[in-house]
Amino acid sequence: xxxxxxxxxKAAAAFLxxxxxAQWHDETLWFVRAKRDKAAHQIPEWEAxxxxxxxxxxxxxxxxxxxxLQFEANAKKNGIKVHWANNAAEHNQxxxxxxxxxxxxxxxxxxxMLTEECGLNHYLAERKISVVDTDLGEYIVQLRNEPPSHIVxxxxxLKKEDVSNTFHKxxxxxxxxxxxxxxxxxxxxxxxxxxxTADAAIxxxxxxxxxxGGIVVCTNEGNADLGVHANKVHIACMGFEKIIPRAQDLxxxxxxxxxxxxxxxxxxxxxxxxxxxxxxxxxxxLVNNGRTEQLGREAFRNSLKCIRCAACFNTCPVYRRSxxxxxxxxxxxxxxxxxxxxxxxxxxxxLPFASTLCxxxxxxxxxxxxxxxxxxxxRQVLMAEGYGGSAKKASMKLMTGVLSKPAVYRLSTGMARFxxxxxxxxxxxxxxxxxxxxxxxxxxxESFKDWYKKNRNHE
Amino acid sequence: MKVxxxxxxxxxxxxxxxxxxxxxxxxxxxxxxxxxxxxxxxGQPMANSGFASMAGGCDKNFIANFSGYEYIxxxxxxxxxxxxxxxxxxxxxxxxxxxxxxxxxxxEFITDVLKLEGVKAxxxxxxxxxxxxxxxxxxHLSSMSEKVEKPFSKAEALLSTVDGLELFRTSRADECCxxxxxxxxxxxxxxxxxxxxxxxxxxxxxxxxITGGDMSCLMHLExxxxxxxxxxxxxxxxxxxxxx
Amino acid sequence: MSNSRENILxxxxxxxxxxxxxxxxxxxxxxxxxxxVFIGALEFIGATSVKVTSLSEVDEYxxxxxxxxxxxxxxxxxxxxxxxNAYKKANASELExxxxxxxxxxxxxxxxxxxxVSESDMVNRLFPFICRKLVLVINAKDIVYNMHEAYRxxxxxxxxxxxxxxxxSKTADIEQSLVVGAHGPLELKVFIVS
Numbered sequence: 040x041x042x043x044x045x046x047x048x049k050a051a052a053a054f055l056x057x058x059x060x061a062q063w064h065d066e067t068l069w070f071v072r073a074k075r076d077k078a079a080h081q082i083p084e085w086e087a088x089x090x091x092x093x094x095x096x097x098x099x100x101x102x103x104x105x106x107x108l109q110f111e112a113n114a115k116k117n118g119i120k121v122h123w124a125n126n127a128a129e130h131n132q133x134x135x136x137x138x139x140x141x142x143x144x145x146x147x148x149x150x151x152m153l154t155e156e157c158g159l160n161h162y163l164a165e166r167k168i169s170v171v172d173t174d175l176g177e178y179i180v181q182l183r184n185e186p187p188s189h190i191v192x193x194x195x196x197l198k199k200e201d202v203s204n205t206f207h208k209x210x211x212x213x214x215x216x217x218x219x220x221x222x223x224x225x226x227x228x229x230x231x232x233x234x235x236t237a238d239a240a241i242x243x244x245x246x247x248x249x250x251x252g253g254i255v256v257c258t259n260e261g262n263a264d265l266g267v268h269a270n271k272v273h274i275a276c277m278g279f280e281k282i283i284p285r286a287q288d289l290x291x292x293x294x295x296x297x298x299x300x301x302x303x304x305x306x307x308x309x310x311x312x313x314x315x316x317x318x319x320x321x322x323x324x325l326v327n328n329g330r331t332e333q334l335g336r337e338a339f340r341n342s343l344k345c346i347r348c349a350a351c352f353n354t355c356p357v358y359r360r361s362x363x364x365x366x367x368x369x370x371x372x373x374x375x376x377x378x379x380x381x382x383x384x385x386x387x388x389x390l391p392f393a394s395t396l397c398x399x400x401x402x403x404x405x406x407x408x409x410x411x412x413x414x415x416x417x418r419q420v421l422m423a424e425g426y427g428g429s430a431k432k433a434s435m436k437l438m439t440g441v442l443s444k445p446a447v448y449r450l451s452t453g454m455a456r457f458x459x460x461x462x463x464x465x466x467x468x469x470x471x472x473x474x475x476x477x478x479x480x481x482x483x484x485e486s487f488k489d490w491y492k493k494n495r496n497h498e
Numbered sequence: 499m500k501v502x503x504x505x506x507x508x509x510x511x512x513x514x515x516x517x518x519x520x521x522x523x524x525x526x527x528x529x530x531x532x533x534x535x536x537x538x539x540x541g542q543p544m545a546n547s548g549f550a551s552m553a554g555g556c557d558k559n560f561i562a563n564f565s566g567y568e569y570i571x572x573x574x575x576x577x578x579x580x581x582x583x584x585x586x587x588x589x590x591x592x593x594x595x596x597x598x599x600x601x602x603x604x605x606e607f608i609t610d611v612l613k614l615e616g617v618k619a620x621x622x623x624x625x626x627x628x629x630x631x632x633x634x635x636x637x638h639l640s641s642m643s644e645k646v647e648k649p650f651s652k653a654e655a656l657l658s659t660v661d662g663l664e665l666f667r668t669s670r671a672d673e674c675c676x677x678x679x680x681x682x683x684x685x686x687x688x689x690x691x692x693x694x695x696x697x698x699x700x701x702x703x704x705x706x707x708i709t710g711g712d713m714s715c716l717m718h719l720e721x722x723x724x725x726x727x728x729x730x731x732x733x734x735x736x737x738x739x740x741x742x
Numbered sequence: 743m744s745n746s747r748e749n750i751l752x753x754x755x756x757x758x759x760x761x762x763x764x765x766x767x768x769x770x771x772x773x774x775x776x777x778x779v780f781i782g783a784l785e786f787i788g789a790t791s792v793k794v795t796s797l798s799e800v801d802e803y804x805x806x807x808x809x810x811x812x813x814x815x816x817x818x819x820x821x822x823x824x825x826x827n828a829y830k831k832a833n834a835s836e837l838e839x840x841x842x843x844x845x846x847x848x849x850x851x852x853x854x855x856x857x858x859v860s861e862s863d864m865v866n867r868l869f870p871f872i873c874r875k876l877v878l879v880i881n882a883k884d885i886v887y888n889m890h891e892a893y894r895x896x897x898x899x900x901x902x903x904x905x906x907x908x909x910x911s912k913t914a915d916i917e918q919s920l921v922v923g924a925h926g927p928l929e930l931k932v933f934i935v936s
Contacts (some may be wrong), residue, residue, distance in 0.1 A: 052687035065691075361688055395674050396679075399673075402645055418547065419548050421548055439541070439549070473683050476725060477690070480513070480721070483514050487510045
């Protein structure tokens with residue numbers, strides 16, 4: 040059994056210690072959210088599109104096995120080799136065997152959260168296969184030996200001076216040259232060589248179309264295409280929930296995806312791969328890794344509708360102030376907090392509590408996942424499964440015991456005292472986190488109940 | 499019109515003036531208001547902590563206190579929402595369902611049931627409105643910036659009829675203040691940071707008061723304001739609407 | 743893995759929700775001057791566009807590049823200097839020095855500036871990505887309002903590969919500062935032929 044990770048609240052507090060940096064992080068992501076709002080408001084049928092996106096995904100989930108079979112049959116007809124992996128280990132092994140078969144030791148990879156989820160880079164590195172992440176943000180964090188902190192903006196926790204130092208160290212760029220254009224061009228030079236000299240390309244998948252047996256990969260940088268087209272082997276890795284029924288469904292998702300993610304009307308490239316080019320081999324790995332279990336959890340299954348736009352990250356006031364690493368999961372933010380407990384309840388029991396349940400996530404979500412309700416529901420499941428600790432449970436029991444019995448409640452000799460003792464946020468104790476940076480409300484001379492008895496009692 | 503007054507437990511204890519204002523306001527508008535004396539807590543703190551399973555006693559007590567009223571009115575979107583979404587009873591399912599239908603947040607009740615288009619109140623001050631998330635996004639008391647919808651706000655509509663009141667909007671008009679129930683202590687650092695962002699935006703507007711429909715958000719902001727000795731007061735909407 | 747396929751399918755079958763209907767997708771049609779909306783969208787995404795009335799204007803541009811010594815590939819047979827044979831079989835390292843590629847766009851989307859480019863038109867899948875400057879030529883009558891119409895016009899699997907291209911490659915991965923020209927072209931120029 041896994042151990043709990045560093046609790047989100049501790050990691051968040053550490054993140055907030057650097058006040059200026061944290062404020063920059065918050066404001067920058069809020070700016071992305073504002074761009075998203077502007078983009079959405081330019082589409083009068085935005086809410087109708089969200090409904091369509093949600094319905095298409097719900098329909099797909101309700102016919103998932105049939106669509107996967109349809110996809111497999113059509114992909115095979117297209118000359119694509121289809122593989123099925125029940126878990127991360129199988130996924131990694133499949134990818135490794137394909138690479139081994141082609142004697143591939145240098146691999147370029149475009150963004151794939153699934154391979155992050157499966158720990159593919161590490162697995163392949165142990166087997167002497169080098170994987171270069173070619174998305175600029177991912178390349179930066181890879182050089183720093185860090186995981187991405189955001190699924191769309193992997194290096195959003197870093198400032199340009201960090202990137203400048205990292206590139207100076209690894210790419211020998213000019214010391215202290217922090218110009219984003221200079222740094223981007225430097226990476227371009229290095230990565231162009233990697234694309235050309237690699238032995239194989241790995242990509243993620245944004246959508247897989249059942250009726251045509253092809254996949255769609257969206258990037259702004261062109262890194263997925265350059266990698267795939269320059270190489271003889273293309274391996275596309277996808278969680279099986281990326282499947283959609285029809286090519287025309289793409290029209291809905293491509294209108295929603297980039298607008299929700301960055302406020303762009305569409306990503307620069309929305310590439311449709313249906314058949315390998317002459318002399319190329321194309322593989323698709325369909326991965327489960329707990330998704331069938333999530334599908335069976337009625338309250339949580341529609342988290343599988345997610346199209347990984349990260350709009351819920353950008354809007355979440357907690358994410359913006361705690362950074363992606365505080366979520367200790369390949370997918371951070373609100374969506375990560377409802378996906379992670381399915382993978383490992385003990386390790387991720389803190390994540391559904393890293394939210395005020397403000398509901399903004401649910402309302403930006405382009406496929407209408409009821410994220411905040413699922414956060415609430417996970418809390419119930421996690422406490423019922425005993426991941427809250429016995430002390431928490433005992434204090435809750437005592438509190439509910441008193442609150443259920445008006446007589447006992449009244450007898451608690453002055454409600455104020457009761458509240459000060461038991462209502463978690465009002466514990467009148469200088470060790471109480473409330474008191475660290477906030478004053479306590481001042482106690483009035485009488486409660487409303489007492490006032491009412493004197494002034495209005497009809498009983 | 500027989501109204502049961504549901505006062506959140508912490509309001510009863512710490513902000514009785516908000517409960518008094520709510521009661522007087524409803525009486526002024528011709529409601530026959532009762533405050534059932536055996537009410538305690540709606541159970542939200544337990545439920546949001548993951549212990550909804552323990553809220554049965556609270557539910558039972560709530561049903562015993564509030565069955566039979568035509569309307570139940572509460573000066574808190576958050577507590578009203580909890581009842582609307584989570585009040586259940588295996589023994590008395592119908593009573594629970596009836597209460598879920600009859601519970602109203604105060605501004606919603608004034609706007610949708612009493613159908614008042616304005617109030618006779620006077621509050622000649624610069625005021626910032628804090629939009630509480632549960633009221634806004636779950637009870638739909640106002641439009642939200644996430645959605646492409648026609649802008650509206652029940653609270654702003656009422657405040658706009660208050661004499662002398664000058665209302666200021668903040669740039670992130672509907673960002674959460676970071677209270678979040680037990681979140682405010684379990685995630686103290688983030689909670690405080692969120693509250694401070696709200697305060698900073700209100701300060702930039704030069705307001706003297708921050709008002710809102712949920713005293714819990716305001717209590718959190720008040721704690722920060724007082725500690726930082728910032729000269730902005732918090733005041734519940736009911737108190738403003740009840741000024742004469 | 744041998745059993746994984748069956749295990750996954752069985753688990754899905756056991757766990758999937760009750761049937762939900764697949765919705766029809768409306769066109770969400772919008773009338774108006776699509777060419778101008780398209781031009782505005784191109785500008786927004788960092789592309790330049792030129793309205794022309796005949797291909798000879800594109801020819802002139804192409805010739806001016808040739809005279810300046812630009813290494814270019816022209817995959818459009820209707821233009822002068824059609825030269826795919828020089829590059830058709832070239833590999834990535836040989837193509838790395840390519841400056842400019844001229845390729846036909848099939849369908850343009852006014853709302854977002856995206857242009858569908860299919861493999862048979864690009865000849866080599868690398869051309870639109872490895873060049874420094876991409877020139878797309880599209881007929882004004884092939885501009886539709888939105889993606890719903892676009893997908894009705896194209897057949898996504900007609901060729902083995904096709905892509906919507908919307909502007910030059912770009913990134914904002916360093917402090918959210920927009921940098922045009924990431925790994926793909928640094929520039930996109932669109933000729934709209936009416």
